[in-house]
Amino acid sequence: MKILRKPGFWLPIMLVLLLGLWPVMTDNAANREVVNSILVSVALASSLNILLGYTGYVSFGHIVFFGFGAYTGFYLMSEQGWPIYAAMIMAGLVPAVLAYLLGSAILRLRGAYFALATIGINEAARAFVKNFDPLGGSVGMQLNFQIYNDYGGAAQALWLTYYLLLGVTIVILIVSYLVRFSKFGLGLMAIRENEDAAEVMGVVAPSAKTRAYVISAFFPGIVGLLFFFKNATILPGDAFRLHLSIETIVMVMLGGAGTVLGPVLGGAGYQRLRGTLLVTPLFRNVQLVVAGVLLLTIILFIPAGVVGWLRYHVRGLRRVLE
Amino acid sequence: MFDILIPSLVDGLLLGFVYGIAAMGLSLIWGVMNVINLAHGPIIALGMFGIYLAFTILGLNPYLALVLVAFAGLVLGILIYYVAVNRVIDAPHLSSLLATFSVNMIIIGIGTAIFTVSPYNVDFTLGAVDIGPIRLLWTRVAAALAAVIVTGLLYLFLFRTRTGKNIRAVANNRTAAELMGIPSSRVLALSFGIGTMLAAIAGGLIATFFPFTILAGGGYELRSFVIVVLGGLGNPLGALVGGLILGSLEGIIPVFMQTSWVPVIEFVLFVFIILVRPSGLLGSRV
Amino acid sequence: MILEIHDVSKNFGGLQALSDVSLSVPEGEILGLIGPNGAGKTTLFNVINGVYPPTNGRVFFQSKEVTAKKPYHLAKMGLARTHQIVQPLEELTVRENVMVGACFGKEDHGLGSARELAEEVLDFVGLGERKDQMAASLNVAQKKRLELARALAARPTLLLLDEVLAGLNPSEISAMIETVAEIREQGITIIMIEHVMHAVMNVSERVVVLDYGRLISEGTPEEVSHDPKVIEAYLGDPKLAEEIASGGQQGGGL
Incomplete structure (x- = not known):
């Protein structure tokens, strides 16, 4: 395999792996929680990047797949007694199917109309789930703590979800790299740059876009299930939180849209910054302000993100930072 | 059933006028510069707190205070334009979306630090009048009336003044307007200012009859999206009509099903219209 | 016909x-x-x-x-075109632009052979030395050649x-x-x-x-x-x- 010799392939994976092993080495649950939230961000940002960064479609409501996957898996586990592994597969497949159905309709929209439609879908989904009693309505669902016994008790179950999340994140990075450096990915980037010209050159844009949408919807659902399984409770407001959607876009932009490494750095950086601001007394009340100013600075002055900026300004890094 | 339906519909319609102005601000900014202002909600909330502060601290009449709030909204908008939007006005959509979103974060952050997220209300009433089964709160009637006046003034400004004509010229074709010597960035800044001014006015009016928090603008921002799409992106009068449609839906739906279904219907309708008729029910631009 | x-x-x-x-x-x-x-x-x-x-x-x-x-049906059947107003894929390299033509045109190349074909075509139109540049950095005459290269890489009939020729100077015209x-x-x-x-x-x-x-x-x-x-x-x-x-x-x- 040629890609196994590419530094651009290994770098993001090694970074995530090293970070992921730190709590294991220190055997520290507090460290695990820190890394857990970083992995959620990295996984969500990298999934979104396949649509946003490679294809150029700005989904503002991408969190709808996180929410739907989480609800699907959570329901199967708590109401139907499914094991977590099977529930994870469904938590990915159901949003992917949803994305396929939605995609053929909304991916015809360009630019801001697409962004608005995705916001609308997320808000409609949240409002619907709030009213939908089989999924617990507005009070959501709780896991019976007994369920953790199937996985060796609560403490063990938390470690298990952590390992699963780490595994899923690495799989996403591999998929992201493979897409980025495939013929399919070249077609997506052609669409991103100029969809009409891409079609004239033979890129079958409708099906390529839909496939990208489906891939980028598959993983957030699994991440969602792991996230809410760990919390043992799921609420419509948490599962379909529009703000998280937009934060995910921020992470992608921060690190560099359209690169494999960008969402890793962006997700980790944003999450870390948020964590630091929240625990620093000086900034706790104004953490949003600091984050907002930082975001604005990046948008205005470094629109290509950290990785994009480095690739542009340091020639030697181009082979390493993909 | 009409005993419930009619009053509920009237309430919804009156509220719809105010929704209309909020959406008009969003629509104007979109129409002139193709920017979706994600700081719209927080500015609506600032309008609410503006009225609150003027009323409780300065003891001003809320409607008098509205003039101050409007002016502050205008200035704030122009400031936001030059700080956050001007630089990315020609960049891809994502940049301006995120730039305005960062302004959203900054305002919410400062607002939360000052006001926390607990609810406030403006302790002000004008009484009510009963007409048959309908009980009209005068604050709501006044808000609707103010909304109509503001719309009228906006149209006079856009169609009767030189500056207004410049705004429409820039909205139509910025490059051509620049070639004709219209200072486009000043026009854009002013348009952005007027857009946020409308949001602040809407917030101020809502504060005269509903309690609110610093986060309350979010819901109205989402409603504004729905309304703008109903009325046609970039069509201010369409926004008023869209506001009335949304207001009456909010009046009618709760009579037939639980209030919590209202947003489901609103957003499904929203997505449906974007897909089927992205130019809105009324179409056309500024 | x-x-x-x-x-x-x-x-x-x-x-x-x-x-x-x-x-x-x-x-x-x-x-x-x-x-x-x-x-x-x-x-x-x-x-x-x-x-x-x-x-x-x-x-x-x-x-x-x-x-x-x-358009993509016709492209796959062997029709290629250039645009009056050039439409480069700006944030892709010149080579990647041409590879898009090769990958998705009539011959449906994989990335490897598309890359070879792209370099061949770029040499033919005289852009061989610029293949690693971003398409956005080309001047108008070069962008016109890029349009042509993309179309040719599709191996059209x-x-x-x-x-x-529009916007080119006399020597560029005769070369084209x-x-x-x-x-x-x-x-x-x-x-x-x-x-x-x-x-x-x-x-x-x-x-x-x-x-x-x-x-x-x-x-x-x-x-x-x-x-x-x-x-x-x-x-x-x-x-x-x-x-x-x-x-x-x-x-x-x-």
Whole structure:
């Protein structure tokens, strides 16, 4: 395999792996929680990047797949007694199917109309789930703590979800790299740059876009299930939180849209910054302000993100930072 | 059933006028510069707190205070334009979306630090009048009336003044307007200012009859999206009509099903219209 | 016939951009398409390659009906085109731009062979040294060549060239004309829209003239340049009319 010799392939994976092993080495649950939230961000940002960064479609409501996957898996586990592994597969497949159905309709929209439609879908989904009693309505669902016994008790179950999340994140990075450096990915980037010209050159844009949408919807659902399984409770407001959607876009932009490494750095950086601001007394009340100013600075002055900026300004890094 | 339906519909319609102005601000900014202002909600909330502060601290009449709030909204908008939007006005959509979103974060952050997220209300009433089964709160009637006046003034400004004509010229074709010597960035800044001014006015009016928090603008921002799409992106009068449609839906739906279904219907309708008729029910631009 | 167009009309709102245009192009021909500004030339290209469906009429490519097929269907069948207003994929490298043509065009190359083909084509159009640059960094003449390279990498049987000479200086024009002649020698059928009259009159075997969306004249460059209807169509532009009338003989650019 040629890609196994590419530094651009290994770098993001090694970074995530090293970070992921730190709590294991220190055997520290507090460290695990820190890394857990970083992995959620990295996984969500990298999934979104396949649509946003490679294809150029700005989904503002991408969190709808996180929410739907989480609800699907959570329901199967708590109401139907499914094991977590099977529930994870469904938590990915159901949003992917949803994305396929939605995609053929909304991916015809360009630019801001697409962004608005995705916001609308997320808000409609949240409002619907709030009213939908089989999924617990507005009070959501709780896991019976007994369920953790199937996985060796609560403490063990938390470690298990952590390992699963780490595994899923690495799989996403591999998929992201493979897409980025495939013929399919070249077609997506052609669409991103100029969809009409891409079609004239033979890129079958409708099906390529839909496939990208489906891939980028598959993983957030699994991440969602792991996230809410760990919390043992799921609420419509948490599962379909529009703000998280937009934060995910921020992470992608921060690190560099359209690169494999960008969402890793962006997700980790944003999450870390948020964590630091929240625990620093000086900034706790104004953490949003600091984050907002930082975001604005990046948008205005470094629109290509950290990785994009480095690739542009340091020639030697181009082979390493993909 | 009409005993419930009619009053509920009237309430919804009156509220719809105010929704209309909020959406008009969003629509104007979109129409002139193709920017979706994600700081719209927080500015609506600032309008609410503006009225609150003027009323409780300065003891001003809320409607008098509205003039101050409007002016502050205008200035704030122009400031936001030059700080956050001007630089990315020609960049891809994502940049301006995120730039305005960062302004959203900054305002919410400062607002939360000052006001926390607990609810406030403006302790002000004008009484009510009963007409048959309908009980009209005068604050709501006044808000609707103010909304109509503001719309009228906006149209006079856009169609009767030189500056207004410049705004429409820039909205139509910025490059051509620049070639004709219209200072486009000043026009854009002013348009952005007027857009946020409308949001602040809407917030101020809502504060005269509903309690609110610093986060309350979010819901109205989402409603504004729905309304703008109903009325046609970039069509201010369409926004008023869209506001009335949304207001009456909010009046009618709760009579037939639980209030919590209202947003489901609103957003499904929203997505449906974007897909089927992205130019809105009324179409056309500024 | 590689391309047949039967009674094609296209309306935009109230504007009749094309009315009842019929045209046949035999394999291997190089056909010039001329006409005053706004005559509907680019619209005809857009109808042929599926950017818009025609309001009326039918289009056949390689004897298969392609009316209202999408641009990517036609691309895969072997139709490639350049744009009057260049449309580079700006944030991709020059090589990647051309690889898109190779990967998604008629021959459906994989990335590896697309890369080789792209380099070959880039050398052919004279952009070989710029292959690692971002497409956005090219100048207009280079972007025109990039358009051409992308189209050629698709290995088309029919190539639509939309004003590849516009905006080029005289030496760039003669270089481009040479390239077009070489493409022709590879057996690719070409239809070219052109305003640079001496060029189109010299290169084309046959010329068709559009005016107000109608096909008003058709024949050898010689015949067309003496057609009174053509002279009349260009009356608004006497200099150009003169150039047409003297078309075949002058040809200083070559």
